[in-house]
Amino acid sequence: MHRSRIGIVLVDHPEEHAAEGLAFWAGVQGVTPVREDSPEYHSLGTTGSLHLAAQRTGPGTQPRVHLDIETDDVPAEVARVRALGATIVEERRGYTILQDPAGVVFCVVPVQTGDDFEREARTWE
């Protein structure tokens, strides 16, 4: 038994456009970006109980939005979404990058949002 929810929306910007992309979404939200522990991530506040963040990605990478599914058991959630038809793109330390059956990239990550996760995560048997 484990829990998960879609908890984070990330806007990915290639580094050559990362500064203006970050400033843009901060303006959309009306917030000041907060740099996270890892310098390529900035928090852009919340939209409801979802957390919005910007990620600076490598030069020439595709600008995009991706979703993070947060979970209290990454291997169990990866197994669940693989059984639903996802395929693994890359396993990283502590989290996994996958794509859906049509090629939409998303990640399965450890719990990021604390109380929001506790309130809203679903339990999977």
Place this chain on the structure above:
Amino acid sequence: MHRSRIGIVLVDHPEEHAAEGLAFWAGVQGVTPVREDSPEYHSLGTTGSLHLAAQRTGPGTQPRVHLDIETDDVPAEVARVRALGATIVEERRGYTILQDPAGVVFCVVPVQTGDDFEREARTWE
């Protein structure tokens, strides 16, 4: 003075993968998809106060996630995000497709989420 918020997350699937893409995200959410008025859209419930939907897009289009900013004044919100650096991709009846300074596509749409919008939208002077 108008109001807006990021209110809807859409997963866009080209029609050749739309059925399995829709089934996948319904499974992630643990819901049964609900077909909306327009046959290319299915609601996939909520994640917190954000609404999740799948969109079937044209053959060969890029699978992706996009965000909808909902607002009580589409022209005013389009003007606001253009002033922040967005550019218009296409104006459609009642809504506008734009991209951020890095090329991330999003839409500005009329209010879709009723009470959630009322509770959470920000007011812009």
